């Protein structure tokens with residue numbers, strides 16, 4: 001089992017009280033600390049829908065789920081005996097994505113912003129090969145190319161659970177007709193795991209990628225609906 005859920009945060013504004021009602025006291029405090037409504041809404045909807053989807057998967061009451069974090073902050077479910085699903089979440093622009101499965105997963109979504117075309121801002125993440133591809137691209141295409149590189153890379157380091165503690169220029173993701181794949185990861189502590197990269201179709205102003213272990217799967221993006 002491996003699925004991706006897309007939650008349109010703008011469609012959840014009317015259901016915000018219900019979403020807040022599912023949060024822990026800690027999450028309510030964290031939500032209150034966001035300065036911008038937009039950031040608070042994304043956080044609340046992400047935490048609420050993550051709880052509901054995982055509880056549905058396990059066939060339990062959402063309120064009974066207990067989350068913990070790995071060394072670099074990757075959230076996971078506390079396993080009290082039986083197996084629990086793996087999951088990963090990402091939020092940007094109007095979207096929250098949740099990947100849920102029985103294998104290691106990482107997911108990332110980014111809204112394509114016009115300042116993404118500024119190559120200099122991305123030098124800290126790009127491998128030499130990716131820098132060459134991005135600098136050869138004309139401006140209108142460059143923002144989308146950089147966003148694509150960014151989500152593939154972030155989804156990979158999130159699947160590993162190491163996030164930005166891993167040096168991004170030492171990682172290269174290449175893409176050909178067969179799709180994206182890890183070309184190399186020169187960071188210490190490499191794993192023998194084969195990582196699968198799946199570019200996800202969300203909408204024309206966002207790029208998203210899922211990275212997972214295990215055999216190739218066709219991934220359908222499912223839409224969350226509160227009503």
Ligand SMILES: CC(C)(COP(=O)(O)OP(=O)(O)OC[C@H]1O[C@@H](n2cnc3c(N)ncnc32)[C@H](O)[C@@H]1OP(=O)(O)O)[C@@H](O)C(=O)NCCC(=O)NCCS
Nearest residue numbers: 046072073074075089090091108109158161162163164165
């Ligand atoms: C994980 C990370 C890449 C997220 O980047 P982002 O683009 O800002 O945020 P996204 O919306 O894509 O993802 C955020 C979600 O990722 C998940 N997450 C957090 N840490 C994670 C990790 N180490 N691995 C995988 N997922 C992680 C959480 O669910 C988080 O949601 P929350 O904000 O509701 O808690 C980044 O925060 C990170 O690297 N964290 C690890 C901390 C660390 O080691 N920092 C090094 C300092 S340079």
